[in-house]
Amino acid sequence: MTKIENIKLICFDLDGTLVDSVPDLRLALNAMMDEFALPHCQDEQIKTWVGNGLPKLVERALLYVGNQQVEQQTALSCFEKHYQHFLNSASGLYPKVAETLRALKNKGYQTALVTNKAEQFLPDLLSHFNISDCFDLVIGGDTLARNKPDPMQVDFALAHFNVAKTEAVMVGDSKNDILAGQNAGLLSIALTYGYNYGEPVSLLNPDHIIDQFNELLVLL
Ligand SMILES: O=C(O)COP(=O)(O)O
Ligand SMILES: [Mg+2]
Incomplete structure (x- = not known):
């Protein structure tokens, strides 16, 4: 692995990259399903x-269980209520995430969290894992008019730090991250x-593929 030179800004995805959030999403989704007498979902389905973003997650879950009667907006409000409650119950950081984020900050990189998760959940989530101070900028899925795979959030981060696109890198687990970066x-x-x-x-x-989060310290 060779070092990527001249990078000033690192944009990080959240779910599936920093946090294994599916356990809490499952608790909240299934609490929502209980309210509407709908069947439960399993982690393996939820991962897909x-x-x-959360509205799409709820929409996909309702479609999967064959819901015919509950309105999307009603279900989403119900889900959000339960997700706020279960937010930090069972989810965890992936191995070496906190120490790697700190090491990258110590190396002098600017950092932006670029997630499709709704903004309202981010402060509690980051502070629970003690990583709020690892990010110079946080952009949620509903902070701007469009979210990943659209480049709007990444473009906003570039402008915020006055950094050229050749001086930034996108780190993520899904096609939305890679496409947002590429776009x-x-x-x-x-x-x-x-x-x-x-x-x-x-x-x-993607330009680089790694299996462990701390391999970022080899690339950056
Ligand atoms: O889909 C979500 O709610 C969050 O997804 P992301 O953090 O991987 O962008
Ligand atoms: Mg992700």
């Missing part, structure tokens, strides 16, 4: 629904352990 003209680094709709993230031709 993460990545396009913004950034190099991309893919993690193989996250959620990518059940498909290998290598299909998206």
Whole structure:
């Protein structure tokens, strides 16, 4: 693995990259299903629904259980109530995430969290894992008009730090991250352990592929 030179800004995805969030998403989804007398979902299914934000996750779950009667907006409000409750119950950081983020900050990189998860959940989640101070900028899935795979969030981060696209890299687990990076003209680094709709993230031709988060310290 050779070092990627001249990088100033690292954009990080959240779910499936930093946090294994499916256990809490499952608790919240199934609490929602209980309210509507609908069947439960399992982790293996939920993993294939993460990545396009919480409204899409709820929509995919309702479709999967064959829901005919509950309105999407009603279900989403119910899910959000339960997700706020279960937010930090069973999810965890992937190995070496906190120490690697700190090491990268110590090396002097600017850092942005670029996630499709709704903004309202981010402060609690980051502070629970004690990583709030690892990010100079946090951009949620509903912070701007469009989210990944659209490049808008990445472009916003580039402008915020006044960094050229050749000086930034996108790190993520799913095709939305790689495409958002590619659409913004950034190099991309893919993690193989996250959620990518059940498909290998290598299909998206990221510039670099790593199996462990701390391998970032070899690349950056
Ligand atoms: O889909 C979500 O809610 C979050 O996804 P992301 O953090 O992987 O962008
Ligand atoms: Mg992700």
